[in-house]
Amino acid sequence: MLTFIIRRVIASIPVMLGVTMIVFLILRLIPGNPVILSLGTNATPQSVHFLENQLGLNKPLWQQYVTYITGLVHGNLGLSMQSGQPVSTLLSGRLAATLQLAFAAFIVAVISGFSGGLIASRFHKTVIDHVVMIMATILLATPQFWLGILLIMVFALELGWFPVFGYGGLSHLVLPALSVGLIAGAVNVRIIKNEMMAIMHHDYIRTAQAKGASAGRILMAHALRNALLPTITILGLQLGYLLSGTVIVEQLFGWPGLGSLLISAIQSRDYTLVQGGVLYLSLIFIIVNLLVDILYAIIDPRVRYS
Numbered sequence: 001m002l003t004f005i006i007r008r009v010i011a012s013i014p015v016m017l018g019v020t021m022i023v024f025l026i027l028r029l030i031p032g033n034p035v036i037l038s039l040g041t042n043a044t045p046q047s048v049h050f051l052e053n054q055l056g057l058n059k060p061l062w063q064q065y066v067t068y069i070t071g072l073v074h075g076n077l078g079l080s081m082q083s084g085q086p087v088s089t090l091l092s093g094r095l096a097a098t099l100q101l102a103f104a105a106f107i108v109a110v111i112s113g114f115s116g117g118l119i120a121s122r123f124h125k126t127v128i129d130h131v132v133m134i135m136a137t138i139l140l141a142t143p144q145f146w147l148g149i150l151l152i153m154v155f156a157l158e159l160g161w162f163p164v165f166g167y168g169g170l171s172h173l174v175l176p177a178l179s180v181g182l183i184a185g186a187v188n189v190r191i192i193k194n195e196m197m198a199i200m201h202h203d204y205i206r207t208a209q210a211k212g213a214s215a216g217r218i219l220m221a222h223a224l225r226n227a228l229l230p231t232i233t234i235l236g237l238q239l240g241y242l243l244s245g246t247v248i249v250e251q252l253f254g255w256p257g258l259g260s261l262l263i264s265a266i267q268s269r270d271y272t273l274v275q276g277g278v279l280y281l282s283l284i285f286i287i288v289n290l291l292v293d294i295l296y297a298i299i300d301p302r303v304r305y306s
Contacts, residue, residue, distance in 0.1 A: 077276035087276035098257035102242035108181025113188020139186035165254035236292030
């Protein structure tokens, strides 16, 4: 197991280096001078030259990349062009809010997805199955912002159960988490049901049925474990997406996460903050996928030797 983990960690290093290079090059190959875009067209040549020198943008590209990587090794993402604060400090300050929303939405997605998928597979081809799948299909076709607005209208404005927007206690977290988690859970419903129904035709399921095992026991004790592997792939991608910041929902509910910070940085043309933010989110996604690979090996030992 330890050997497998070491191999996966080593395999992730080139991916991380590739991400740093892509982020570095894309922002420098975009047409226009980022310093002028940040300072405005009325900026004096002296101020433009000073900021270019401060950011190292007047050096050859390879020197800029070496400086960039050296800074990353020491945890230095540079200074924000707008506020002058360290980019790492700004990103870390928003990380807690993103983690809260991401994990709350992930819990909603897991609970709703597994519940709906198991119910639909347990009552296959019945009215209950059709109702669950219709609801999942409707949620899949619903944009996050529209669902968020609907939840605000019903549960915040009409019923007054939750605040409309802002960052605070559990009451502020419920509506944003539902806006993201229910749609993600609808994806899980379809996947879990399809996997469970495919597994129900295997020989060991027929053996359990022949021994008189109840339908509920067959689903939970025999089928569910074997349906987890493909489901974990989707859950890992969903968690990585959620941790990367749900931009639209954060904007809608005034949630101070990484996604809303990155949007503000793009609008204010904060070159270094955008670069640091994109890198931050990319590395989070890579780490989550690494953890999913390790979880794969724990659930199915055959993966370690493949």
